[in-house]
Structures are given as structure tokens and as C-alpha cells.
Amino acid sequence: MTEAGSHPLNPRKKPRQTRAKVTLDAIFEATIQLLLSDGLHRLTTTRVAERAGVSVGTMYQYFPHKLSLIYALNERYLEALAEKIEATCQRHKGAPVQTMVDALIDTYWDAKTERPEVTRALYRSVAELDNEELIEAFAKRVDAATLSMFDTAPQEAFADLPQVNLALLTVIFGTVRNAFERNLGGEAERALRGELKLMCKAYLTTAARAQRKQIIETAE
Amino acid sequence: MTEAGSHPLNPRKKPRQTRAKVTLDAIFEATIQLLLSDGLHRLTTTRVAERAGVSVGTMYQYFPHKLSLIYALNERYLEALAEKIEATCQRHKGAPVQTMVDALIDTYWDAKTERPEVTRALYRSVAELDNEELIEAFAKRVDAATLSMFDTAPQEAFADLPQVNLALLTVIFGTVRNAFERNLGGEAERALRGELKLMCKAYLTTAARAQRKQIIETAE
């Protein structure tokens, strides 16, 4: 679907000199701006180049085609996001699960809220991509990070931690996405974040309780 | 963003004769098929017409431009979905909240799972639209339906039902969307649905408990 093209999505070459790095940054920034102001279907290689202050040809030195530019942009964004999440997970190893969940939600939500318009634009642009690999890679990475964090939670045991972990991530990420899609006002958004935290924590409590019961039953 | 065009998104005219209704259906079905097989950026007015077995000109009798076709398609889909949800809400008035939540989640998830590929294709296509109105109208309608359902829940009181309602909907819809985006296997998907139900019910329980406490405090 959406066809990755017979050409690879990967960049053509990496910048070796400083000016090339500057150029690349300019291209990415221009892409974001155009995505913001005009949307993906108005985004033109010529316009990107123009806005970035380079020529079209330059773009094609780094990207084999237009989609690969969008792809790289999202890759970059997800990379940064994954790093933030991993850092948070590291920082909260051994903490109570409640703290973990709050931190996870805050990290993710804050990251998305930092530049809300960009977030929205990227959510949109990624839909046009052959994004399975991208999403999958990101998901695997985050799965692993949070899993290893929850694994260190004291006084908690879950029958199926991976399942609980997957559920939490899907719910959190999905909720945030939907919140952005609905463009809730700042107040409603803040309230929603609180409810989401409540919900996740309530879930963890009952999930742990169920596990305790299961252990008891097994012992009998 | 994405520009609705200076032209309106609304259809040009409604079919009066039977053959016109047939034509319209064929056009919609062809659109879905092309969305499925080639993705939005390969979807061409000519190709849609061809697949539908009509001429391009015919399409333009009903839709002022290509985007309005996509728009109408999503409108149609959301209309059907909203109806299902409203029916479920009607059917469960007065039931215990646990039952309500289960029914709501099942209705939504089942509807999305009925034709998973179509769901995915529409999720993608709607991203290219100026979809705020569309989403907002759907959201308002569903909000109202579920709100009036939860309002009839016996033995439950929530400090801020609208807020709880919004939270539930955002979480449920977001989770389902994310589950589709990640293309989880059927097994993982089923498990996730169960966890989502658990989570929502755990949330409702603690939300109601908090309210009870609040009432007591107020009474003192």
C-alpha cells in the first residue's frame, strides 16, 4: 500500500562536510514548515528546496524521492521520542509503579505537546507512508524500555507482564493521538491527562490484585 | 491545512433516479477498493471511474472534486458507525456500568474489525482531509449517546460525568486506532481488548469510589 516505490526509502548518502549537515537541517525544517502551512499534498520538492534555500538537485543528493524525505523526517522524530522515553524508563527503575506510569505518561504527552502543530502534521504525514517498519521499530524499542522498567517495580507481580505492558502502551499512545486529533482545548487536555493516569493506575492495581489471587489459588 | 479548496466539500447533487444511486454506490465501492490496493496518492479520478464502470464526467456530477469524494466516503462510514454506537447505548440504558463499558468497547471494536483493511484505509485517507468538522460532528454525536447511557447507570455517581465520559471515549477510540496501526496479530488483539475492558472498569470503580468519598466529605 501507498507503495514504497521500487526505490529504497533510505537516504542516498550522508553528509560529510559541515555545510551539508546545515543543508540537511534546512531541508528538514523547510519540510516541517510546509507540512504545517500547506499539508502533505501541497508539499512540493521545489517548494521544499526553495524554502530551505537550496536547489532541488541538492535534495535529490540526499533523498532518492519525495517520500523518502517524509520518511526520514518521521524517523528522526521517532528517534528523538524513543530516546526520551528510554531516558525516563532508566530514571524510574525501582520506583513504585504509580510513579512509573505517571512519568511515562508525562514524558510522552509533554513530548507531543511541545510543538503541537508539528505533532499533528507528522501524525498526518506518516499516514501516507509505508510505515509499518517505522512504527514497528519504534514500538519494539519502547516496548523493551518500559518492560524492563516495570520489571523492576517493587512489591508488584503481574501474571503476564508483557501483556500488561503492551496494553499500557497502546492505551497511552492511542489516547494521546486521539486527544490531538480532537484538538481539545488546553483545559480539557489537561483534565484528560489526569484521567488517563487514574485509569492506568487503577488498571495496574487490579491487575496486580488478580495476580496475587492467582498465586494463592495455585498454592492451594 | 490540507486546504478544503475554495470549493465546498459537499456533494454537488443527490441522486434522484435509481440508476444514479447505483452509480454512486459503485463509485464509493471503487474508491474503497482503490484505497485498499493502491493507497490515496495513487487514487485517480480516472481510475475510480474506470473501476466503477462509469466515466469521469459522471463522478463530477456528484462531487465537485476528488477530495470531496474521500470526504463523503468517510462521512458515510462515520454515519454508520455512529448509528451502531447509538443503538448500543439505547439498548444498555439502565444496565450496570460494567455491562455498558463492555458493550461499548465490543461495538466499536467489532465495527472496526469487520473489514479491517477498509478500516485501515479509511484511517489513512482521513488524514489527508480537512477533517475537523467531520471528526467533531462524530465526536459530539457519540459523546451525547454515551453520556445519556451512563447517566442511567444505577448505583453510580461521578463527580464529573462528562469528564469521565470524554476520558472513556478518547481512551477507547485511541486504543483501537493504535491497535490497528500496529497491526497486532488476532491473538494479541483479542487479549488487548480484554485488558482495555479491565482498565476501563477499574477506572470507573475508582472514579465512583472517589465520588462517594467526596459526597461524604461534603456532608461533614
Add this chain to the structure above:
DNA sequence: TCATAATATGAAGGATCATTCAGTTTGAGG
């Protein structure tokens, strides 16, 4: 049956764009 409205046709116009490549400029290392 006939007049009129509804529907359908599809070639042609007009515009936009992605992508290339032959040639130029700039930087780095010796």
C-alpha cells in the same frame, strides 16, 4: 407518445510536479 429533466460520456485543455544531469562552485588535504 413527446417534452423535459436527469444522467452519462470521454476527448481535450491546462496545470502541476517529480526527477535528471551536465556543468559549476566550494571545501579539504597534501
Add this chain to the structure above:
DNA sequence: CCTCAAACTGAATGATCCTTCATATTATGA
């Protein structure tokens, strides 16, 4: 300072595609 590779240029190419409109076909109901 000189050489070579890296980086950059942008007009030209070739293709795709949306949309229109003058014309043709089909239904309706009087």
C-alpha cells in the same frame, strides 16, 4: 597553492492527472 572529491545548481524532460463541456443517452410523467 593545487587537486580531487564533495556539494550544489536549475533548466529541461516527461509524465501524470484534475477538471470541463459539448454532446449523447435514458427515464419520467403528462
